[in-house]
Amino acid sequence: MSQDAPLKIKVITVSTRPGRIGPVVTDWIAALAAERAAFEVEVVDLAELDLPLFNEPKHPSMRDYQHDHTKRWAAIVGEADGFVFVTPEYDFFPPASIVNAVQYLLHEWAKKPAAVVSYGGVSGGLRSMQVLRGLLGNLNMVALSKSIPIPFVHGMIKEGVLEANQTMGDGAKLMLDELESWGRGLRAMRG
Numbered sequence: 440m441s442q443d444a445p446l447k448i449k450v451i452t453v454s455t456r457p458g459r460i461g462p463v464v465t466d467w468i469a470a471l472a473a474e475r476a477a478f479e480v481e482v483v484d485l486a487e488l489d490l491p492l493f494n495e496p497k498h499p500s501m502r503d504y505q506h507d508h509t510k511r512w513a514a515i516v517g518e519a520d521g522f523v524f525v526t527p528e529y530d531f532f533p534p535a536s537i538v539n540a541v542q543y544l545l546h547e548w549a550k551k552p553a554a555v556v557s558y559g560g561v562s563g564g565l566r567s568m569q570v571l572r573g574l575l576g577n578l579n580m581v582a583l584s585k586s587i588p589i590p591f592v593h594g595m596i597k598e599g600v601l602e603a604n605q606t607m608g609d610g611a612k613l614m615l616d617e618l619e620s621w622g623r624g625l626r627a628m629r630g
Contacts, residue, residue: 440459441594442623442626445476445477445478446477446478446479446481446520446521446532446618446619446622446623446626447479447481447518447519447520447521448472448478448479448480448481448519448520448521448522448523448618448622449481449482449483449515449516449519449521449522449523449524450465450467450468450469450472450480450481450482450483450522450523450525451465451482451483451484451485451523451524451525451527451537451540452464452482452483452484452485452486452529453524453525453526453527453534453536453537454485454486454526454534454536455485455486455534455536456534459486459527459593460527460558460593460596461525461526461527461558462484462602463596463599463600464525464556464558464589464592464601465482465484465525466482466600466601467600467601467603468523468525468556468587468611469482469523471608471611471615472523472615472618475615475619477619477622478615478619481515482484483515485536485537485540486536488508488511488512488515488540489508490508490509490512490536490539490540490620491508492539492541493539493542493543493559494506495509495543499509499542499543499545499546500545500546501548502545507525509543509544509606512540512543512544513543513544513547516544516548517547519551520551520622520625520626521551521552521554521618521622521625522551522552522553522554522580523551523553523554523555523556523614524537524553524554524555524556524571524575525528525556525557525558526555526556526557526558526564526567526568526571527558527559527564527567528557528558528559528562528564528565528566528567528568529567531566531567531569531570532566532570533567533568533570533571533574533622537571538554538574541574541575543577547582548558548575548578548579548580549577549578549579550580550581550625550628550629551580551581551622551625552580552581552583552617552618552621552622552625553572553575553580553581553583553630554583554585554586554614554615554617554618555568555571555572555582555583555586555587556587556589556600556614556629557571557586557587557588557589558588558589558590558592559588559589559590559592560591561590561591562588563588563589563590563591563592564588564589564591565588568576568586568588570629572586572620579630581625583618583621584612584617585610585612585613585616585617586610586614587607587610587614588609589601589607
C-alpha cells in the first residue's frame with residue numbers, strides 16, 4: 440500500500456448498554472475525522488459486533504481463531520491503521536465491553552495509534568480514558584497523549600446531536616493531527 444493512501448481509521452463506540460449516548464459522541468468525532476482527506480473512516484459499534492465474554496480456546500498470540508465473531512473482529516482491527524475509542528466511564532473504569540474486545544486480539548493491534556474520546560459527568564470520563572490508554576499501550580499500540588474528555592455530556596446533546604463547543608473542536612483538531620502523524624509513521628514501520 441502506498442504511504443500516501445488514506446489511513447483506515449476505525450472509530451469504535453465502546454458502550455453497549457441500552458440507552459447509551461456513545462453513538463451520538465461517535466457520530467461527532469467520526470464526522471470531523473471524515474472531513475480529512477488523510478482518513479478513510481469507518482464507525483464500529485461494539486453493541487452490533489456483540490462479542491461474547493472472551494471464549495477462544497487458544498491464546499490470541501497464536502492467531503488460531505475458532506469462532507466467526509473473533510475472525511470478523513480480527514479482520515476489522517487488522518485492516519485498520521489507527522483507532523479512536525469513544526468511551527464512557529463506569530465506576531472510574533472503562534466499560535467491560537472494551538476490555539473484553541481488546542483482549543480478544545493481540546497482533547492485530549500492534550504498532551497502531553489509538554486516540555480516546557471520553558465522556559461523562561464532571562470528570563468527562565478522564566479516569567476511564569487513563570485506564571484504557573494503559574491497556575492499549577500494553578498491547579503495543581501508541582496511546583496518543585492528545586485525547587478529548589467531554590464533561591457534562593448530557594447537557595450538550597440536543598435532538599440527538601452533540602453540540603460541541605470551541606474547546607472540544609480545538610482538541611479534536613489536535614487529536615486528529617496526532618492520529619494522522621502517528622498513523623503515517625507507524626504504517627511505514629509495519630511495512
